[in-house]
Amino acid sequence: MKLLIDIGNTRLKWALARDGQFLDQGAISHEGEPAGVLAQLPAARLSACWIAQVTGQAQEATLREAVRSHYACACEFARSSAQWHGLVNAYREPERLGVDRWLAMIAAWHEQRGAACVIDAGTALTADVIGADGRHQGGFIAAGLQAQQSAVLGTTRFAFRQDVDYQSGLGRDTESCVRQGALLACLGAIERAARAAGPAAHGLITGGDAPLLSRELPDHWQLRPLLVLEGLAALSEG
Numbered sequence: 001m002k003l004l005i006d007i008g009n010t011r012l013k014w015a016l017a018r019d020g021q022f023l024d025q026g027a028i029s030h031e032g033e034p035a036g037v038l039a040q041l042p043a044a045r046l047s048a049c050w051i052a053q054v055t056g057q058a059q060e061a062t063l064r065e066a067v068r069s070h071y072a073c074a075c076e077f078a079r080s081s082a083q084w085h086g087l088v089n090a091y092r093e094p095e096r097l098g099v100d101r102w103l104a105m106i107a108a109w110h111e112q113r114g115a116a117c118v119i120d121a122g123t124a125l126t127a128d129v130i131g132a133d134g135r136h137q138g139g140f141i142a143a144g145l146q147a148q149q150s151a152v153l154g155t156t157r158f159a160f161r162q163d164v165d166y167q168s169g170l171g172r173d174t175e176s177c178v179r180q181g182a183l184l185a186c187l188g189a190i191e192r193a194a195r196a197a198g199p200a201a202h203g204l205i206t207g208g209d210a211p212l213l214s215r216e217l218p219d220h221w222q223l224r225p226l227l228v229l230e231g232l233a234a235l236s237e238g
């Protein structure tokens with residue numbers, strides 16, 4: 001059994017895989033201490049453990065030790081690189097590209113070997129465009145859905161109630177105006193990424209806010225909650 005772990009700035013996502021199939025998976029909020037939630041993952045006899053994390057190099061020793069004590073298994077950390085099976089990283093310093101972005105692109109390229117627009121709607125909202133030839137054309141990093149609202153609410157002074165849902169269209173009270181502002185900012189960024197990618201590109205969206213955002217996107221967008229872990233599985237296979 002192989003344990004795959006994707007640690008973003010908000011949650012740790014994990015999957016247990018055998019022969020390339022995911023048998024179980026989950027997500028846990030980690031409040032800045034990802035090693036602390038490892039004990040909540042199910043017990044298993046592991047042949048390997050692969051981790052992708054964007055919470056800083058300083059976390060790695062603690063994570064390594066937590067995996068060793070919980071599973072008696074060594075772990076490998078995924079890294080962004082200049083290329084992977086014909087997929088070519090656009091960064092001049094490839095290792096600085098967030099490994100979650102690189103893995104989501106690997107998953108897209110592994111599956112379709114064609115042009116793609118890959119969105120990760122997590123704490124940050126990232127976009128990455130892959131050309132038909134496998135060249136990463138670049139991307140962007142924007143505030144995620146939650147961060148958009150925190151930015152507005154943190155720099156203004158009006159009263160705001162938390163208990164309001166997202167809708168479609170325009171708001172007619174403070175809460176829905178703030179919610180819709182965040183939603184439309186994310187959708188606008190995604191639309192621009194899609195435009196930069198061109199009409200032939202496959203649109204793939206992952207991340208904690210992907211279910212909500214994908215409801216507002218054209219039908220051809222694919223909702224792919226496990227994209228980063230799928231990329232990690234592909235990378236771990238060589």
Ligand SMILES: Nc1ncnc2c1ncn2[C@@H]1O[C@H](COP(=O)(O)OP(=O)(O)O)[C@@H](O)[C@H]1O
Pocket residue numbers: 007008009010011012029121122123124144145146147206207208209
């Ligand atoms: N159960 C949940 N716990 C925390 N955030 C959630 C949950 N469900 C959806 N979200 C949304 O998902 C976002 C985090 O997405 P995720 O892909 O886990 O981020 P990251 O990869 O940055 O850790 C949050 O900002 C929040 O808006």
Ligand SMILES: CC(C)(COP(=O)(O)O)[C@@H](O)C(=O)NCCC(=O)O
Pocket residue numbers: 007008009010054096097098099100101120122123124125126141144
């Ligand atoms: C942009 C990110 C913070 C997104 O992480 P997330 O929102 O999923 O937690 C992460 O991919 C990262 O730390 N990237 C390094 C900078 C870069 O990609 O250029």
Ligand SMILES: [K+]
Pocket residue numbers: 007008100120122207228
């Ligand atoms: K992520």
